[in-house]
Amino acid sequence: MPLNDGTGFKLTTSQYFTPSGRYIHDVGIEPDIIVELPESYFELEDPTDEDDVQLQKAIEVLEN
Secondary structure (H helix, E strand, O other), X not given: OEOOOOOEOOOOOOOOEOOOOOEOOOXXXXXXXXXXXXXXXXXXXXXXXXXXXXXXXXXHHHHO
């Protein structure tokens, strides 16, 4: 929406639904697989993708 001083704004709104139509805004979704990051991960100075056990599990699940 343009404003009189030459500026403007754009407002976008959305709602979040699961494929089955369940409204999940401010509720979230319970994960099927829970993988906790070990404390040692947070102590790494420059962690790599290989250090990220959550990412590695996600890749494993997607590949199978």
